[in-house]
Amino acid sequence: MKNHKTAALAALLLVTTAACSTDSATADDNSAQPTTAQAQQPPGQGKTLTGQDIGEAQGSLELILEDSIAGSGVNTTEYVVLKALGARGPQAQPNGFYEFLTQQRQLKLDKTAAVALVNGLVQRGLVTDPGAGALAVTDAGAQLNKTLADRVAPITSKIFADISESDLQTAHRVLRSAIDKAHTLRGTR
Numbered sequence: 663m664k665n666h667k668t669a670a671l672a673a674l675l676l677v678t679t680a681a682c683s684t685d686s687a688t689a690d691d692n693s694a695q696p697t698t699a700q701a702q703q704p705p706g707q708g709k710t711l712t713g714q715d716i717g718e719a720q721g722s723l724e725l726i727l728e729d730s731i732a733g734s735g736v737n738t739t740e741y742v743v744l745k746a747l748g749a750r751g752p753q754a755q756p757n758g759f760y761e762f763l764t765q766q767r768q769l770k771l772d773k774t775a776a777v778a779l780v781n782g783l784v785q786r787g788l789v790t791d792p793g794a795g796a797l798a799v800t801d802a803g804a805q806l807n808k809t810l811a812d813r814v815a816p817i818t819s820k821i822f823a824d825i826s827e828s829d830l831q832t833a834h835r836v837l838r839s840a841i842d843k844a845h846t847l848r849g850t851r
Contacts, residue, residue, distance in 0.1 A: 711836065741810055748807050
């Protein structure tokens with residue numbers, strides 16, 4: 663159960679946060695270095711979660727993901743798109759899926775780029791041709807998703823191994839709340 667939740671949190675960070683530049687400590691440095699945002703806080707203030715923290719986490723996790731799927735024939739954006747399509751199921755209206763992809767700011771796709779990315783997956787036999795029916799992950803795409811998930815899961819588990827289930831649930835709630843509030847604020851502008 664914890665592996666599923668930790669994988670979900672990693673995916674949440676990858677799929678829902680905008681990419682930010684990072685200047686955190688290297689992966690070999692296990693010391694508890696403050697993030698840039700925390701280091702700039704006035705003395706006496708407690709550590710708080712900032713957009714910079716989220717961006718640094720997203721950037722670090724994306725590097726791990728890149729390493730994990732290297733040599734698979736897909737890049738991180740294609741992997742995220744395959745996972746999203748697999749999770750959402752067949753799409754009778756591909757334009758809705760393209761719109762979903764363009765709303766995922768961290769993917770940095772406009773509609774033309776989203777269509778081109780999906781067409782590339784179609785050409786490689788990982789996704790069905792939306793012109794011939796519903797847009798869906800093929801058996802080959804599903805197998806690739808499983809293979810890559812099997813590569814990513816042990817690493818994700820190591821990343822979150824020392825974090826309690828309660829803390830993971832809290833992090834999920836906080837991130838979900840920040841995402842929802844950001845969407846609400848953007849809609850009211």
